[in-house]
Amino acid sequence: MGLKQADQDRLKGFLDGIKAKTDNFLGYPVSKDFDYKDLFEFLKYPLNNLGDPFTPSTWKVDTREFEREVITFMARLFRAKEDDYWGYVTNGGSEGNLYGLYLARELYPRGIVYYSQDTHYSVSKNLHLLNLRHIMIRSQPNGEIDYEDLHETVKINRDKPAIIFANIGTTMTEAKDDLLKINAILDQLVISDRYIHSDAALCGGLAPFITPRAAFDFKDGCDSISVSGHKSFGSPIPCGILVARKQNVARIARSIAYIGSLDTTITGSRNGVTPLFLWYMIKKLGMDGLKKRVASALEMAEYTETSLQQAGVAAWRNPNAITIVFPEVAEAVREKWQLATADGKTHLICMPNVRKDQIDQFLGDLKKIKNNSDII
Template identity: 65%
Template sequence: MLEQKEVKNQLSELYKEINETTENFIGYPVSKDFDYSELLPFLQFPMNNIGDPFGKSTYKVDSRAMEREVVRFFAELFRIKPENSWGYVTNGGSEGNLYGLYLARELYPKGIVYFSEDTHYSVQKNVTLLNIDYVIIKSQENGEIDYEDLRNMLQYNRHRPAIVVANIGTTMTEAKDDTKIIKGMMEELAIQKHYIHGDAALAGGFAPFIYPRPHFDFVDGVDSISVSGHKFIGSPIPCGVVIVRKENRDRIARNIAYIGSSDATITGSRNGHSPLFIWYAIKKLGLEGFEDRTIHSLKIAEYACDRLNEIGIKAWRNTNAITVVFPSPQESVCEKWQLATEKGQSHIICMPNVTKEQIDTFISDIENMK
C-alpha cells in the first residue's frame, strides 16, 4: 500500500499537470467553462440510472427525474413530438451512434449502412460490432458527404433497406451533411425502408441556435440523433444524449425482473451523475444561455480565422462553423496547444471557453516558433 504522503504527492502532481495542460487546450471540442461545485455533495452517493429513465425501478439511488428533463429538453430542441420521443443519457457520442445503428439494424436486418469517409471512427467500429454491411461514401473537399456518390450507391443497392449516418459536424472540418437532401433522395429513389441517424456529437448543442438553421433534426428527416454533453455544454465526465423515435425504441425494449424496470439502453447500469451535470447546465443556461454561447463561439472562430490569414496562414472554416482549419504549424505548437492533425491539416475548435486572448497567444507562438 502507498503511504498517505506518497498518495498526496501523486495527486498533487496530477493536479498540477492537468491544470497546466487545460490552459492550452483548443484543439479538441471540449468546453471547460463549467462550475459544478454545487453538485459536489452528490459524489458521496452510488447513483445509478439503471434501465429505462422513463420507467420505475427498485433501484432508487438515481437521478432519473433529471434525466427525463434532459431528454425532453433535447427532444424539443431537435423538433420531435414529445409523445413519440424517447432517449437517455449515454457515455458519449459513440454510444449514441451505436444505439442509433442498433435500432436501425433491428428494424432492417438486411440493411446497408452508408457514411462518408469523414465520419467519426466510432461508426465503422459500431457497424463491425453490429455486423452490418456498409458502404463508405466520398466526401466533398469541405468534409461534407458527396451527395452524388451517395445517390449512385443508394440507386445501385435500392433493393435493400438504406441506413444513412449523417454527420452534423465532422471531426476535422465540422462539415454538416444535409439530412433534408438525404431524406428527399430516399423518396425520389422510392427506397421505402430507410433510416437516418444524425451524429451531432459536436454541433448538436449549438446547431439549433444557428441562423439559418441547418437541416439536421427530426423535422428534416432523421430517425435518431446523438449529441455529446462534454463538448459544447461541458462536463467533468464524458457523456451524451441520444434521442430516438419511441415507436422504434419499443421494438427492442425488454422487461428485466431483477431491476424492476424495462431496459432498452446499451449499458444497463448507467452513471447517475452525468444526467445531473447536464440538467444543472440546462437549468443555469436556459435557451438564452445556449444562444449566447453559440454567438460567442462563432465570433471567436471568425476572429481566429482572420488572425491566421493576417499572418499568411491559409485558414478557413465551413459556413457557421466554430472549427478553424489550417495547414499544420510547427510540431512544438501542435504539442503545446494539443492540436488534432490529419493529412497535414490541423484545426482549433472555438468552444465557449476560448477567448480572443488565447487566440492571440496561439498566433504569437506560431510567429515566434518559426
C-alpha cells in the first residue's frame, strides 16, 4: 500500500523546506557538493559492516572491501606506516575520538588526558564515559592550545603517562595544535609513556593538501586520528574515519564466534552505506580533485575575510583556515544563514560547496541590519 495523499504532500513540503535550508547555511562544516545517485540501488539491501573490517566474517551483506580501501587511503594520507595501521568507518568524529581515548586508556590506565579549553564539547562526555583523569589547558586567543601552560601542567604530573588530545581545527576558530611542539615538550620533560590523539574532524580532509602542512599526523607523532566523513569529504549520512596504530588495537581485540570476526570497534552493527559513499568520493575525485576542492575553499575564505574587512567588520581567520571569525551578528542574520555563535563570536565556514553569490548575499544582509555597537 502506498502513502495517503496527505502524507505525500507532507513529504513534498518537507523536501522543499530542506532544499531551502540547505542552500542557506554557512555556519557549519558540512560539504554539500556530492552526488551519489549512482549508488541508490544499494539502498535496497541491508548493508551492515559488523565486526572488524580487516577480518573475514560469516556475515556477507557488507561493504567491508570498500571500507578497507577507504582506510588504506586515509592511512596513506595521514602518513601512517604501511605495516602499522588499522581503522574503520565510524558514525562520526565523536566516536573516533572516543575510540582514540579508549586505546589510550588501555595502554596507559594511569594516564592523564590533557586537552585545551577550545576542545569539542563531546570530549568531556567521552572522558566521563571512560572514567579518565583529565586536566584542561588554557587556549591562546586564536584557539590553539597554550604550550606554556601545557608544559607547566605536565611538568607537575610528570610521573604519570601523558595522553594528549590535540585539536586539528577547533570548532569556532579552526585552530590547530602543533604536534611537533607538543612532542618537544614531552621530550624535554623526558616523558616516554605518551599517547597523542588528533581530532581532525574538519581539517583531516584539508590539512594534507595545504602547504605548509600542519603537524598533525602519524609522521608528526600521533597515535590515532579521527576525521569526519560528512565535513570536508561529503556524505548525506553523518560518518567518520578512525585510523590508529595497529599494534595498539591488537591489545583490545577479542574474537566473537557467532559472527566469525573480531570485536575491535565501538559499535556492533555498523553502517555499510557510508563506506561506499566515501569510497565513491575518493575514486571520483582522486588526490588531484580533493586538492582542487581545498584550494577553492581557501580562495573563497580569503574572499570572504577580505570582503568582511572592507565592509568594516573585524573579521579574521587562522593561517590556511576556511573558518572566518567575526563579532556576533544580529539574530536575523544568524537565523537565515544558520551561523554558529558563542562567547560573542560568530563564524562562517567556506566549505568547498560555498559559492561567491552566497557570500555576496550574506554581506548584503549584514549591511541592511543596523544594531547597537556590540552587534553587527
